[in-house]
Amino acid sequence: MTRPNHRLLFLLLACYAAASLVHFVHNAEFLGDYPGLPASWSRAGVYLAWIGMTALGGVGALLVYRGRETIGLILLAVYAVLGLDSLGHYVVAPLSAHSSMMNTTILLEVGAAALVLLEVTRYAGRSRILR
Structure with a gap:
C-alpha cells in the first residue's frame, strides 16, 4: 500500500x-x-x-x-x-465585544486549524496508521 499524498495536508x-x-500579529499589535x-x-x-506553536507544526510536517x-x-x-484554542477569546469576552477585524482573524485561524485537523484525521485513516 502506498502512502497518501502529502499535497493537500501541506x-x-x-x-x-x-x-x-x-x-x-493582530493580537500582538492590538493587545490592549x-x-x-x-x-x-x-x-x-x-x-x-x-513561534513555538508553529515550530511544533513544522516539526510535525517534517x-x-x-x-x-x-x-x-x-x-x-x-x-x-492549539489553533482551535483561539475560540478562547469568546470565553473571556463575547463575539460582540470584539471588533470585526478581531473576529475575522480569530475565525480565520480557527477555520484553518479545523481543516488541518480534519485532514490529519483523514490522512491517518487512509494510511496504515489507523488500520
Missing part, C-alpha cells in the same frame, strides 16, 4: 500557518484592545507563542514528510488543536 498547513500569523485578555500578556509573548507519520500526525493534531 497546503492546508501553509494556509493555517498564514492565518495563524495574521491573527497573532482585545477584551478580557490578561494584563500580564505582552506583545513579545504573543509572538513567542506563535516528520510526516520523512515517513515518520505516526508521531508527525500526532504533532500536527496538537498544532491544529
